[in-house]
Amino acid sequence: MMSRNPDKRRNPSAKQLREADRVQQLHPLQQREHPSAVPADHDQLVHINTYGALPDYYIDQPFICRVCGKREIWKARDQKWYYEEAKGHIDAIAVECHGCRKARKQGLGPEVHE
Numbered sequence: 001m002m003s004r005n006p007d008k009r010r011n012p013s014a015k016q017l018r019e020a021d022r023v024q025q026l027h028p029l030q031q032r033e034h035p036s037a038v039p040a041d042h043d044q045l046v047h048i049n050t051y052g053a054l055p056d057y058y059i060d061q062p063f064i065c066r067v068c069g070k071r072e073i074w075k076a077r078d079q080k081w082y083y084e085e086a087k088g089h090i091d092a093i094a095v096e097c098h099g100c101r102k103a104r105k106q107g108l109g110p111e112v113h114e
């Protein structure tokens, strides 16, 4: 069973962001073989109704926080947790950095709706 440490600090270095950007550009077959790729378990994705294909793997996903503009990486293992354990929707994408999510959960930040 995967576990997640919600208090883990996430401040990706410029190098980590560059590498994540680079992996995004790779061919899917290369992404799947990349050391940062985490295989998906389709048995844990049955809650997802999709006409598209389910993912075979997750890779680190760079994104820009829409609240504060900070660049962060949605880690492959966190995506797996989100989709397979938290049963998140497959179209969900990371839109807020760790700090902003945390602040919002504690009622300190702006309320953001989809």
Ligand SMILES: [Zn+2]
Binding pocket: 065, 066, 067, 068, 069, 070, 096, 097, 098, 099, 100, 101
């Ligand atoms: Zn932020």
